[in-house]
Amino acid sequence: MIAEFLPVAQMLIASVLMLAGVFFVIAGAIGVIRLPDFYTRMHAAGVTDTLGAELIIFGLIVQAGISQTSLKLVFIAFFLFLTSPTATHAVVGAAWQSGLKPKLGKYKAPAPGEAKAKPKTKSKATPPAKSKTKSKRKSPVKTTRTKK
Amino acid sequence: MKRSALVLLVLLAGYWLALSGYLDNPVLLSVGAISVVLVVAMVWRMGIIDTETVPYIHGKSLGYFAWMFVQITKSNIDVVKAVLSPDMEISPKLTKVPLPHSTDLGRVTFANSITLTPGTVSVEMQDDVILVHALLASMTDQKAFADMGERAAWAVSDPMSGKAAPQKDSK
Numbered sequence: 142m143i144a145e146f147l148p149v150a151q152m153l154i155a156s157v158l159m160l161a162g163v164f165f166v167i168a169g170a171i172g173v174i175r176l177p178d179f180y181t182r183m184h185a186a187g188v189t190d191t192l193g194a195e196l197i198i199f200g201l202i203v204q205a206g207i208s209q210t211s212l213k214l215v216f217i218a219f220f221l222f223l224t225s226p227t228a229t230h231a232v233v234g235a236a237w238q239s240g241l242k243p244k245l246g247k248y249k250a251p252a253p254g255e256a257k258a259k260p261k262t263k264s265k266a267t268p269p270a271k272s273k274t275k276s277k278r279k280s281p282v283k284t285t286r287t288k289k
Numbered sequence: 290m291k292r293s294a295l296v297l298l299v300l301l302a303g304y305w306l307a308l309s310g311y312l313d314n315p316v317l318l319s320v321g322a323i324s325v326v327l328v329v330a331m332v333w334r335m336g337i338i339d340t341e342t343v344p345y346i347h348g349k350s351l352g353y354f355a356w357m358f359v360q361i362t363k364s365n366i367d368v369v370k371a372v373l374s375p376d377m378e379i380s381p382k383l384t385k386v387p388l389p390h391s392t393d394l395g396r397v398t399f400a401n402s403i404t405l406t407p408g409t410v411s412v413e414m415q416d417d418v419i420l421v422h423a424l425l426a427s428m429t430d431q432k433a434f435a436d437m438g439e440r441a442a443w444a445v446s447d448p449m450s451g452k453a454a455p456q457k458d459s460k
Contacts, residue, residue, distance in 0.1 A: 165365065172372035180410070181381050184368055184424040187407035192365040195358075209310045216308075222354070226404035230411055233422070237412050243381055243422055250377035 155204035162196030169193055175250065180243040183233055190225040293338045294329055301325045353444035357402060360437070364406045368424060380426040385418040386411075386434045395447030399438050 165188055172185025198218045205211040302325050311317045332338055371379055386403070390396045400411040400419055408428045413420040423429045441447070 165369065168369040168373055172368070175372060175377055176379070178381075180412075180422050181379060181424055183410055183422075184408050185372055187404070187410070188365050188368050188372075191361050191405060191407060209307070212307055222405070223401070226401045230400065230404050233410050233412050237420075243383065245381050245383060247378070247380045250375070 151203060151206065155200045158196050158200030158203060162193050162198075162200060165189065165193035165196060177248055178244045179236055179241060180233065181248075183229060187225075187229060190221075190229065194221055194225075290338055294333055297332065297338065298325065298329050301328060349446070350444050353440060356440060357405065360406050364408045364428070367428070368407045371425060379424055382423045382426045382429055383412070384421050384423065384429040384431075386421050386431070387438075388414070388417050388419050389438065390442055390447045392445070392447050394445045395442050398445050398447075399441040402437055402441050403434070 169185050169187075169189030172188065173182050176182045176185055195218055198214055198221070202211045202214045202218075205214065302322070305321045305325060306312065309317065309321060371377065388396060388399065390399055396414065400414055403409050403411045403419065403421055408424045410422045411419045412422050421429070421434075
């Protein structure tokens with residue numbers, strides 16, 4: 142009785158885990174599109190990197206059962222755990238070094254009608270925050286590229 | 290150094306066996322053994338064997354991973370909520386977080402942990418602070434950072450600038 146039920150439960154748990162992972166991947170993708178600037182977009186990409194990918198791999202581990210495949214998947218999950226923040230930090234650090242300034246302060250999504258107008262006024266309204274971050278930076282690279 | 294080399298030898302052999310799965314093919318087994326010994330000999334000759342070369346996973350770091358996973362899940366849900374809400378009210382913020390760790394491994398573990406939790410990314414490491422970019426202002430709680438820093442230091446046995454490592458139970 143239990144032996145008959147076990148494969149069904151295995152498939153069920155695996156599907157639930159993978160579907161949850163897919164949800165987080167899609168949410169991360171939506172975030173990358175909706176968020177206003179590079180730095181905030183990295184946070185949304187982080188959702189895909191961490192919980193999205195890990196949940197899908199956990200689902201695959203459950204599906205594979207105790208086997209060599211699941212051991213390899215455990216290794217993949219572990220290395221993803223270590224490398225994805227390093228990659229994120231490298232990308233963000235490169236943006237910071239080259240002088241890209243983050244938008245700071247409160248931000249609200251523009252209403253559907255004013256989608257074009259609002260972001261422009263927002264980016265002009267934040268010079269105090271910009272100058273603040275500039276004084277914090279000690280990198281010698283001058284910020285000419287961000288104007289484009 | 291001898292002990293680290295031995296640990297590396299055992300780990301590499303186990304890794305090769307686990308990934309290849311060929312346990313009864315003498316040709317492949319001996320080729321694997323040769324490559325493992327060759328790698329350890331090369332690392333030995335280069336003189337780069339130390340605790341950083343040898344991946345050391347013990348109970349403490351596993352406990353830290355478990356704790357981190359809970360934190361990641363929590364902050365993931367926060368970020369997804371903020372991103373999917375129609376208004377998408379966010380408040381990006383830059384903060385400086387003190388970095389009291391004294392070993393490189395402790396510093397990297399802490400900075401990586403900050404980046405690993407979505408919503409906070411470590412932008413730049415300075416001598417004793419990390420510049421952190423947060424998606425929501427509520428995520429820049431200094432106490433939460435300090436707690437994470439203590440746990441990271443505990444997981445890699447970092448003395449935290451001479452201070453005694455705090456006693457935390459591994460959840």
